[in-house]
Amino acid sequence: MTARLIARTPSAVATQMVIGTILETGVRTSPNQEIVYADKCRMTYLELQQRVGRLASALAAAGVKAGDTVAVMDWDTHRYLECFYAIPMMGAVLHTVNVRLSPEQVLYTINHAKDDVILVNREFLPLIDAVKDRIETVKTFILLDDEGGDVPAGFAGEYEALLAQADSNYAFPELDENTCATTFYTTGTTGLPKGVYFSHRQLVLHTFALRAVTSGDGQGRFNQSDVYMPITPMFHVHAWGVPYLATLLGVKQVYPGRYVPEILLKLLVTEKVTFSHCVPTIIQMLLGSEVVRQLDLSKWKVIIGGSALPKSLAKGAMEMGIDIFTGYGMSETGPVLTLANLMPHMEEWDMDAQADVRCRAGRPIPMVDLRIVDGNMNSLPHDGKTQGEIVVRAPWLTQGYLDDPANSEELWQGGWLHTGDIGVIDADGYLKITDRIKDVIKTGGEWISSLDLEGLILQHPGVAECAVIGMPDAKWGERPLALVVKKPDADVTSEAIQNLVADFAEKGVISRYGIPENIKFVDSLPRTSVGKLDKKLMRTEHLG
Template identity: 80%
Template sequence: MTARVIERTPSAVDQPLVIGSILQAGVRTAGEQEIIYADKKRMSYREMAERINRLASALNRAGVKEGDTVAVMDWDSHRYLECFFAIPMMGAVLHTINIRLSPEQVLYTINHAKDDVILVNREFLPLLDAIKDRIETVKTFILLDDGEGPESSSIQTVGEYEQLLAEAAPEYDFPLLDENTRATTFYTTGTTGLPKGVYFSHRQLVLHTFALRSATSGDGHGRFNQTDVYMPITPMFHVHAWGVPYLATLLGVKQVYPGRYLPEVLLKLLVTEKVTFSHCVPTIMQMLLASDAVKKVDLSKWKVIIGGSALPKPMAKAALDLGIDVFTGYGMSETCPVLTLSHLQPDMESWDNDRQADVRSLTGRPVPMVTLRIVDDNMNDVPHDGKSQGEVVVRAPWLTQGYLNDAENSENLWRGGWLHTGDIGVITEDGYLKITDRIKDVIKTGGEWISSLDLEGLVLQHPGVAECAVIGIPDAKWGERPLALVVKKPDADVTEDAIRELVAGYAEKGIISRYGVPEHITFVDSLPRTSVGKLDKKVMRAEHGG
């Protein structure tokens, strides 16, 4: 006997899971709640809803239609939040451009995504000026202007954002969308150096929001409820700021967007706006902890998810000693992103800070609806004993279904019917995941990916370099920084400064991100290799502290 599929009466409606429903919930429950952009703008949820209608009207007048791709280049702002809703609600695709990529990588993502429109902050006009002649599909540029940046540019815009909204209709007839309509896309970089496009549907974003709500609601530390004040310190171009703006809007909480991340601005907003919930990479937390001003303010009500790279136990302990409720979140661009959170179990909350830091710096336990396994090379599960290592593979309703226009890498990502994270980890007996290594030798510095293979190729351009291997080594500020191990050619005159200048030159040309320029360079007589002649980076990391 087969399972029984439900019967539907002819008049029944299967309500789709779409982003607009998140907005409606927030406006309905907290219409007068505030949304703030640094010291530049304050508005209510109800005003934001009207501005979203006006933005859709303005984009429609600019020629945007269902299926088009609209890109955004901006700091974290109220404008970005409006784009999070208006663009997908129109049936268009929101492309959040990573402004930290090199100019060549930005150009690649614009052309690969086939952007039709770009909304660009004045500060990023020089970047577009440099690549404008090679942009293939963009027909329209819209200026986002905070009064900072160059006064002139070769980029011709159709108008400034606020001006266009003021002239647009305050109502917009959003289409009824299939919940599987693509809502967003953005690009992640890996070992190949070519960014890969990931994408998510309305349904996936809504389900991810619901899972976050379930994982962070209720009592206990690290919870996110309607009385909280939210400020992201993870760029909104990076996996929708981890999806938390959608959750914040669903809850109707006060939201604070800081613009460019400056320590004094972040601390001022934390205090004046009474921020209680944030998320950031370890680099930002380290920057704040190192600030003299942080010791003069009360941060005992601040809850912070740390992700992007590992949360070192000393950093967790230092934050806890200041009263900050810090804990780890884990995921990746392909997973929308949240897979795990390192919430303490109730009995652990009475532990001292040193003991708590051990758990809070673990990778965490799966959030609801995530199925997570640690497997060997044959996809067999390994014991959950805290020692047996394997690759982390996952399933969840919101994982990207592939890479944009990249069938080969898509199949590799999903081989065997599980999404392969490329991370190696263990699971403790009480269910906490701990990432111990990575399969691919990608370096994470300040939450950004740097390709070791790309760096090696550039260093090898020096005429005096015979061999080069790049590994990531721990760094208190950036999480990791690249270390270049260099074998000189016989009698060659090669200096550390010469190699840095070489790589910096490629960064200036946009070939590689400036974050890839290595401070650490070590000259060695030879590089260790495996039995089949491959570079043995495991040995290198053991020898050089990686």
């Protein structure tokens, strides 16, 4: 049986889903709305559209054409937002470079992506200078500068000066919606970074799905009256795609530049920010500031991602009036797959019960098909207990790794994208991540979730941070090793932590096999460039 396709008259136009339509919608809706860069720059949406045209004209004058790759190395600025639009709208590919990688890793991503042009903030010139002789394909460098210094030799010019000379009426081409728009590199803890890539169509659909799940009234909603400030780097998965959503809605956008706690807190207050997203370490750092106790943060909504949100941290934020909740996704998924918004009846629950839900990964957003499966790809029950690997399908998932067919096929084995995460799904459809496949601790024939154990240890009032890794054991196969960072001047002992976990085991919260006899106090925990716990490095340091 063959399905019948729609008929199309010769004059009909199949309008393409392209990024430019997001910008056009925001400008049409809110032409005079503000976009702010720290204390350095303010513009309207109409001015943003004009500057996007000027940037495209300047890049074209520098030799950029459709199919080229333009890399950006910057903090979270209005310039980055302009690049989010101008470069893909030209038919070129935006490469958002992770500036927190090592120089060798940055070099690898530049060469692997075959960048043609790099826009680089003055702060990162030493990084570029360290590898410049080994950069293979870049023809042009453009300086991004807040300081007004000299333009280095060999650069095509400085960003603002080039825009000032450029025409705002750039004739953007009509693009196929499947044109590649962006690329960037995963920051996993194994092997070389892997390049993922996304089309215009994928980014537009991701934006629409976010709009669908965040619209309306209730907990965690994002509407036109909100003020948006990312606290997740724009180089990391398009700042979770939220700048595209913010532009579609025409909301006020605030870009803080480099993340400095005092500046973030100041902008939160002075610009009346109501919607952000960040990793747990950032919110923990902000809540630990002395200044924050004097602020009213009761209108601030914050999505937490990148790693698990500890219940103790969630409750600490909620006590300050912050509407905090979790989102889940990964570089390969563009990124958002789930959000832990409360169901309407849950908004009446007490703080402790709400925190349990807010700390889960959440429910799939529209158009996401998410399963937990066994080793044979059989779906597992949604009973909140049965663990399986999380596999997904959605219209915006990367279709492979850039120039890496073997890993691409492994990623999509069986026609589902394999996240490498283990989770459970409860009867209400909420996903809870229990571990990474490579991090789960197999002891005495049982699986112990390192994330669950970390969350319990973090409930000790003297513990600031905790990571749990598996250490080899001749009898049990593996046993948990808890690496613990104490709060300043806190009195914490191994015995106290063991007793705490034993109490939870007695209540059935965790298996008795999860009680760690191995506890090591450390000054800090290593993290990846995007703030995730680097357990590979921990294993190297503590297990050899």
